[in-house]
Amino acid sequence: MSELQKETPLIEVKNLKEYFNINVGLFRTKPLKAVDNVSFSIRKGETLGLVGESGCGKTTVGRTILNLYKPTAGEILYNGKPVKTRADIAEFRRKATMVFQDPYSSLNPRMTVADIIGEPLDIHKMYKTKEERNARILELMGHVGLNSEHAARYAHEFSGGQRQRIGIARALAINPEFIVCDEPVSALDVSIQAQVINMLDELQEKLGLTYLFIAHDLLVVRHISDRIAVMYLGKMVELADADEIYDHPLHPYSQSLLSAVPVPDPKIARANQRIALSGDIPSPLNAPSGCPFRTRCPYATEKCAAEMPAFKEIKPGHFVACHKVDEEN
Amino acid sequence: MPLLEVKDLHTSFFTDAGEVKAVNGVSFTLDSGKVLGIVGESGSGKSVTAYSIMQILASTGKIVGGSIKLHGEELVGADEKVMKTVRGNKVSIIFQDPMTSLNPTYTIGKQLMEAIMLHTNRTKKEAWDRAVEMLRLVNVNEPEKRMKQYPFEFSGGMRQRVMIAMALACEPDILIADEPTTALDVTIQAQILELMKSLQEELGMAIIMITHDLGVVAQMCDEVIVMYAGSICEQGTADEIFYNPRHEYTKGLLRSIPTANTAGSKLQPITGTPIDLLNMPAGCPFAPRCDAAMKVCIKNKPIRMEINNEHQAACWMNVKAGVDDGSISRSEDGQISFEIDDLSYIDEGKETTNE
Numbered sequence: 305m306s307e308l309q310k311e312t313p314l315i316e317v318k319n320l321k322e323y324f325n326i327n328v329g330l331f332r333t334k335p336l337k338a339v340d341n342v343s344f345s346i347r348k349g350e351t352l353g354l355v356g357e358s359g360c361g362k363t364t365v366g367r368t369i370l371n372l373y374k375p376t377a378g379e380i381l382y383n384g385k386p387v388k389t390r391a392d393i394a395e396f397r398r399k400a401t402m403v404f405q406d407p408y409s410s411l412n413p414r415m416t417v418a419d420i421i422g423e424p425l426d427i428h429k430m431y432k433t434k435e436e437r438n439a440r441i442l443e444l445m446g447h448v449g450l451n452s453e454h455a456a457r458y459a460h461e462f463s464g465g466q467r468q469r470i471g472i473a474r475a476l477a478i479n480p481e482f483i484v485c486d487e488p489v490s491a492l493d494v495s496i497q498a499q500v501i502n503m504l505d506e507l508q509e510k511l512g513l514t515y516l517f518i519a520h521d522l523l524v525v526r527h528i529s530d531r532i533a534v535m536y537l538g539k540m541v542e543l544a545d546a547d548e549i550y551d552h553p554l555h556p557y558s559q560s561l562l563s564a565v566p567v568p569d570p571k572i573a574r575a576n577q578r579i580a581l582s583g584d585i586p587s588p589l590n591a592p593s594g595c596p597f598r599t600r601c602p603y604a605t606e607k608c609a610a611e612m613p614a615f616k617e618i619k620p621g622h623f624v625a626c627h628k629v630d631e632e633n
Numbered sequence: 634m635p636l637l638e639v640k641d642l643h644t645s646f647f648t649d650a651g652e653v654k655a656v657n658g659v660s661f662t663l664d665s666g667k668v669l670g671i672v673g674e675s676g677s678g679k680s681v682t683a684y685s686i687m688q689i690l691a692s693t694g695k696i697v698g699g700s701i702k703l704h705g706e707e708l709v710g711a712d713e714k715v716m717k718t719v720r721g722n723k724v725s726i727i728f729q730d731p732m733t734s735l736n737p738t739y740t741i742g743k744q745l746m747e748a749i750m751l752h753t754n755r756t757k758k759e760a761w762d763r764a765v766e767m768l769r770l771v772n773v774n775e776p777e778k779r780m781k782q783y784p785f786e787f788s789g790g791m792r793q794r795v796m797i798a799m800a801l802a803c804e805p806d807i808l809i810a811d812e813p814t815t816a817l818d819v820t821i822q823a824q825i826l827e828l829m830k831s832l833q834e835e836l837g838m839a840i841i842m843i844t845h846d847l848g849v850v851a852q853m854c855d856e857v858i859v860m861y862a863g864s865i866c867e868q869g870t871a872d873e874i875f876y877n878p879r880h881e882y883t884k885g886l887l888r889s890i891p892t893a894n895t896a897g898s899k900l901q902p903i904t905g906t907p908i909d910l911l912n913m914p915a916g917c918p919f920a921p922r923c924d925a926a927m928k929v930c931i932k933n934k935p936i937r938m939e940i941n942n943e944h945q946a947a948c949w950m951n952v953k954a955g956v957d958d959g960s961i962s963r964s965e966d967g968q969i970s971f972e973i974d975d976l977s978y979i980d981e982g983k984e985t986t987n988e
Contacts (some may be wrong), residue, residue, distance in 0.1 A: 357818035357819065357820065357821075358818055463906045463907060465906060466906065493674035493675055493845065493907065494674060494845055494847070494886060494889060494890060495674060495885065495886060495889055495902065495903040495907070496674075496902070496903075496906075496907070497889070497902075498889035498890075498891075498900040498901065498902030498903070499902040499903075499904070501891070501900055501902075502899055502900050502902060505899065520818065520819065522819065523848075523890065523891045523892065524891055526891065526893065526896055527891030527892075527895050527896050527900065528891075546896060547896070550893065560820060561819060561820060563823075564819045564820045564822065564823035565819055565848065566822070566823075566826070566846060566848025566849050566851065566852045567848055567851060567852075567892075568847035568848045568850075568851050568875070568887070568890050568892070569851055569875060569892075570851040570852075570871045570872055570875050570876075571872075572851075573848070573851040573852040574852075576852075578823050578827070580823060580824060580827065581820050581823075581824070584788045584790055584791065584821070585788075585818075
C-alpha cells in the first residue's frame with residue numbers, strides 16, 4: 305500500500321460536498337445533502353466501483369467530479385492539480401468524460417451516429433480536415449464493434465446494447481483518461497450486459513482508461529472493480545479492495561447490502577442467511593443525526609446518534625465509518 | 634387436475650408493420666402452492682404470457698390459438714363476465730412499477746377498499762377492516778393511519794407492499810408477479826421477496842414470478858420456464874435448470890452472469906443481438922446467436938424433448954446427444970422428419986457428422 309500511496313492518484317476527491325436547495329415553503333429552502341463530505345482517490349488504470357441504493361448520492365458524486373454540478377465545497381484534484389477555475393475545468397473535460405445509464409434518452413434522435421460520435425471532436429476542435437474527422441469516427445466505431453455502414457443511421461435504428469456502444473464511442477472520442485460510467489449496463493438485457501462489460505474491460509486494457517463505475521448491481525460491480533466504495537445517504541461508509549469488501553464487509557450496511565444480493569444458484573440461495581434490514585432509507589432532507597445508518601442499524605447505540613463516525617483506515621486500504629467497527633479494532 | 638393448464642398458447646399483436654407473434658406455442662401446468670418462474674429477456678413473451686392468462690392484453694393483441702384452463706375451466710374465448718370473476722378473485726397480478734400502478738389522486742385506503750368491494754359483497758365497514766388487516770399482513774406499520782394517506786407519501790417498497798395487499802385481498806389461487814422487485818433497491822427487494830415467500834406459505838397460493846433476474850429465480854422458484862422469442866426453450870425444476878441446463882440459451886445465460894468466480898476474468902456473453910419478432914427464422918429462434926447451431930437448427934424448429942420427468946428442453950443438441958447414445962424420449966408423439974446427416978455443425982471447421 306505504501307508504494308501505491310506515493311504515486312499521485314489520477315483523481316483525488318477531498319471532502320466533497322454537494323447540497324441542493326429544495327423548496328420546502330413559499331420562500332424557504334432547505335439544503336438536501338446529496339453528497340456530504342466524501343473523500344477518495346482513484347489510481348491510474350484502476351476501476352473504482354461505487355455502490356449504494358437509489359438516492360444515496362452515487363450518481364451525484366460522478367457528476368460533481370466532472371463539474372456537471374458545481375461542488376458546494378471540497379476539492380477535486382486531477383493528477384495532483386486542483387480543478388477549480390474555468391480553464392482547469394475545460395482542460396479536465398478534455399480528459400474526463402461520462403457514459404450514461406439510459407441508452408435510449410442519452411442519444412439525440414435527430415443526429416446520425418457519425419454526428420453523435422463526432423460531436424465531442426467538434427466541440428474540442430480535435431481535427432484539422434474533414435477526412436481526419438471521418439477517419440477518427442470510423443476508428444472509434446471500430447473500437448466498440450460497430451460497422452462503418454452504421455455511421456449514417458439514427459439512434460432509434462439500434463438495439464439497447466448497440467446504443468450503449470454508440471454512447472461509449474462518443475465518450476472515447478476525446479481520448480479520455482478517465483470515464484465516469486453511470487450504470488452503463490443496468491438498462492440492458494442480461495445476455496447483452498456481458499458483451500458491454502467485456503468491451504469496457506478490453507477498452508480499459510487497450511487504452512489505459514481509469515473508470516469510476518457507478519452501479520447498483522453488486523455482482524456486476526464486483527466483476528469489474530478493483531476497489532469498491534459503498535455509499536449511504538450521501539456519505540461514504542466503506543471502501544476497500546473488491547475481494548476484501550465482499551469477503552469481509554465490516555460496516556453493518558455493507559454486510560446487509562451484500563447479503564441481500566440474490567445469488568443465481570438455488571442451493572446457495574436457499575442456504576443464504578440474509579441480514580434483513582427493517583424499514584426504509586430515510587429521506588435525505590431529514591437525515592438522522594450522527595451516523596446516517598443508525599435508524600436501520602441493528603447495533604446502533606447512543607453514540608451513533610450523537611456523532612458521525614470518522615471514515616477511518618481500519619486495515620491497510622480498508623476504510624470504514626462506523627463506531628462499532630472502530631471500537632472493535 | 635392442475636390448478637392452471639396452458640396448452641399451445643399463441644398470442645399475437647397486429648401492428649402496422651405486421652403480425653408480431655409474441656407468444657408462440659407455450660404450454661405449462663401450475664399446481665397450487667408452487668412458485669413458477671418465467672425468465673427471459675425483453676421481448677421474450679414472458680409478460681404477454683401472463684397478460685394472456687388474465688386477458689388484459691393491449692387492444693392490438695389477441696390470443697390466436699391454444700387453451701388456458703383454470704380449475705379445468707376454459708378461459709380462452711370466455712365471456713368478459715367470466716373473466717371479471719377470474720381477475721382479482723382467482724388470479725391477481727402485481728406489476729413492475731409500484732410508482733405508476735396506484736392512482737395518485739385517491740388514498741391508499743380507498744383504492745384497497747375499491748378492490749375488495751368490487752370482488753366481494755362486503756360492506757364499506759367490512760371492506761375497511763379487511764383492508765387494514767391486509768396492510769397489517771404485508772407489514773405496513775400503523776395501517777389505520779396509512780389507509781388515509783396518498784401514494785406519494787409511501788416509499789417504493791411500501792407501495793409494492795400495498796400492491797401485494799391489494800392483489801391478495803380476495804385470496805386468489807394464483808398471484809402473477811410481473812417483475813415485482815425490478816424497480817426496487819436490493820435491501821428492499823430482499824424484504825419484498827421474503828414477504829412474498831412467507832405469504833405464499835401462509836396462504837398456500839401459487840405464484841407465477843416473471844423476471845429477468847436469475848438470482849431472484851434461484852431464491853424463489855420451485856419450477857422455472859426459460860423463454861426466448863415467444864417460445865419456451867426449457868422448463869423444469871429450479872435445480873435441473875441451474876445445474877443441468879439442456880438448452881444452449883439457458884447455458885449461455887448462466888455463463889454470462891458475473892459471479893464471485895469471474896472477477897478478473899472475461900465474461901462469456903451470448904453473441905449477437907436479440908431477435909426481431911417481425912422476422913422470425915424458420916428454425917430454432919435462438920439459432921442465429923447460438924455457438925453450437927447445426928444445420929437442422931436453421932431448418933426445423935426444435936420440438937419439446939423430455940430430458941427426465943422433471944425437465945424438458947427444446948434444443949436439437951439433445952437429439953444429437955440422444956442419437957449419439959440412443960437415450961432420447963419425446964414428450965409429444967408427433968413424428969418429426971429430418972435427415973440424420975443434418976446433425977452436423979454449420980461451421981465447416983468443426984464438422985462432426987453422425988456416421
